[in-house]
Amino acid sequence: MTLQRRSLLALAAGAIGPSAAVLASGARAAEAYPDHPLRWIVAYPAAGGSDFLARQLAPQMGKQMGQTIVVDNRPGAAGIIGTEAASKAPGDGYTLLTGDNGAMVFHTALYKSLPYNPADFVPLGFMASFPLILAVNPSAGFTSAAQFLDAVKRNPGKYSYASPGAGSPHHLAMELLKQRTGSFLVHVPYRGTAPAMQDVMSGQVPVMVIDTAAGLAQIRGGKLKALAVMSRHRIPQLPDVPTLSEAGGPALKDFEADAWQGLFAPKGTPPDIAARLSAEMRKAILTPEVKTRLEAFGLEVAPTDGPQLAAFIQKETAFWHALIKERHLTLD
Numbered sequence: 001m002t003l004q005r006r007s008l009l010a011l012a013a014g015a016i017g018p019s020a021a022v023l024a025s026g027a028r029a030a031e032a033y034p035d036h037p038l039r040w041i042v043a044y045p046a047a048g049g050s051d052f053l054a055r056q057l058a059p060q061m062g063k064q065m066g067q068t069i070v071v072d073n074r075p076g077a078a079g080i081i082g083t084e085a086a087s088k089a090p091g092d093g094y095t096l097l098t099g100d101n102g103a104m105v106f107h108t109a110l111y112k113s114l115p116y117n118p119a120d121f122v123p124l125g126f127m128a129s130f131p132l133i134l135a136v137n138p139s140a141g142f143t144s145a146a147q148f149l150d151a152v153k154r155n156p157g158k159y160s161y162a163s164p165g166a167g168s169p170h171h172l173a174m175e176l177l178k179q180r181t182g183s184f185l186v187h188v189p190y191r192g193t194a195p196a197m198q199d200v201m202s203g204q205v206p207v208m209v210i211d212t213a214a215g216l217a218q219i220r221g222g223k224l225k226a227l228a229v230m231s232r233h234r235i236p237q238l239p240d241v242p243t244l245s246e247a248g249g250p251a252l253k254d255f256e257a258d259a260w261q262g263l264f265a266p267k268g269t270p271p272d273i274a275a276r277l278s279a280e281m282r283k284a285i286l287t288p289e290v291k292t293r294l295e296a297f298g299l300e301v302a303p304t305d306g307p308q309l310a311a312f313i314q315k316e317t318a319f320w321h322a323l324i325k326e327r328h329l330t331l332d
Contacts, residue, residue, distance in 0.1 A: 033093055033273055037068040040096040041089075043082025043103065045075040048193075049130055049213035049297075050098050053261055056293055057127070060284035069096070078167055078331075079103045080114065087116035091268025093277065097121065099264045101169055105316045109324040110167045110331040121264040123309040124278040127285060128299040129260040130211035131237075132173050132230040134244065138222065140206040145228035145247035148207070152183045160186040162196040162208040167331050170209040172320060173230055173257035175327050177244070181251050200224065211259050212237060212298025230257045237298060258300075262309050278306050 040058050044050045051073060058069040074082030079102050086097035104118045134145060142148040152159055163171040166189040178185060188205055190196035193214045200208045201223045209230070210218075216237055218224040228244045229235050232254065244255040263281050265274055282303040284290060294301050304312070 033276075034065055034067040036094070037070055038062075038065075038094050038096060039089075040069050040071050040098070041082050041086045042071055042073050042098050043075065043079035043086075044073070046073050049211060049259075049299075050100065050261060052213065052297055053128060053294065053299065054098050056290055057281065057284050060287055060290050061280050064280050064283060078107070078165060080107065080116075084115040086264070086266060087120040089266045091122070091266040091270075093265065093269050093273035095266055096124075096277070097264040097266075098127075099262050101172075101260050101316060101320070102167060104262065104264075104313055105320050106167055106169075106172060106324070107331075108317070109321040110329060112330075112332045118313070120267050122267060122269045122274050123306045123313065124263040124265055124274060125281055125306055126302060126304040126309045126312060127261045127263055127281065128294060128301045128303075129258040130213050130298060131235045131300060132170060132209050132211055132258055133215055133219070133226050133238070133241070134177075134207070134228045134230065135200070135210050135215055135219065135224040135226050136207045137200055137203050137205075138225045139203060140225075142206075142225070142227060145242065145244065146249075148227055149181060149183070149248055152185060153181060156184040157186060159207065160188050160205050162188050162190055162200050162205040164193040164196050165189050165191060167329075169257065169259035170211065172323070173209050175329065176257055176323060177230075177252070177255070179323060179327065180255065181248065197224070216298050230255060231300075232256045235300070236295075262313075274306060 040054050042051050042054045054071050058071050062069040074085050083097065083099065083103045086095055089095035099121065107114055108118065136142050136148065161174055163174065171187065171189065196208055197210060197214060197218065199205050201218065215224060219226045226238055226241045228242055228247045229238060230244055232243065234241065234243055244252045248255065265277060285301055285303045291301055
């Protein structure tokens with residue numbers, strides 16, 4: 001073998017050796033994952049619906065993965081603070097985020113600038129949704145959704161509605177209802193569901209859109225009256241309450257709006273780790289005891305994988321951004 005030939009082989013061995021070592025190291029890291037606790041950021045306060053979902057899933061996922069998953073509440077600015085914190089975390093598989101239609105769809109149209117971009121995240125899968133309900137104070141005089149819609153249409157501006165906040169799924173659902181029916185109600189935004197619901201129950205505001213997690217107990221207790229659900233189909237928790245599609249005639253055919261929750265990881269998370277996190281989430285959410293608790297709380301459980309969530313967000317973005325633009329809605 002010539003000196004030149006031996007030199008080329010030595011160079012090739014030198015080039016291949018470190019690469020193989022890096023690949024082997026990466027494979028060992030993937031095999032060892034996770035080797036320390038994970039953090040699950042929830043961009044809303046403790047004891048809310050998003051927090052409940054994460055705290056039901058985190059222990060089960062942790063049990064499956066052999067590591068603790070710590071729920072980290074980072075509330076503020078309609079979810080922006082927590083979402084930004086997650087976007088700046090390393091993409092190493094040790095940070096998770098509950099992302100909803102506000103953070104991942106609405107905000108990018110409602111705000112001129114955000115400290116994060118939905119592209120900063122890897123979608124891991126759709127988890128569940130909170131059905132939305134059109135609800136009124138029982139003394140407001142409305143006995144059906146059809147009667148309410150007729151009264152609103154005939155008296156533009158006479159009625160107001162409460163929401164947990166501008167830009168919330170509840171607010172956007174009512175804007176969609178107004179657009180589809182050509183009606184006008186005055187929006188009264190609150191800082192959270194509890195104060196909005198309190199003012200509707202006390203008669204300060206006649207109507208609101210409320211989610212199942214917050215509203216079911218008040219509806220069952222007679223403090224609120226459910227006129228219609230905003231899902232495509234009736235929900236098992238309120239089987240006698242019609243959908244808006246049933247109650248509103250052709251203008252509301254196939255009406256659908258909800259508050260959904262997806263699981264995300266920071267950009268750069270290795271594909272094999274993202275795939276594992278997605279699979280562990282789906283397994284956890286379909287564990288019978290977990291699924292039962294989520295449904296009892298008012299959630300519709302519908303876990304998917306990451307690509308399915310990505311395609312869903314793309315579709316949601318096109319639909320809701322068009323509505324936001326048409327309604328001239330902004331939060332700046």
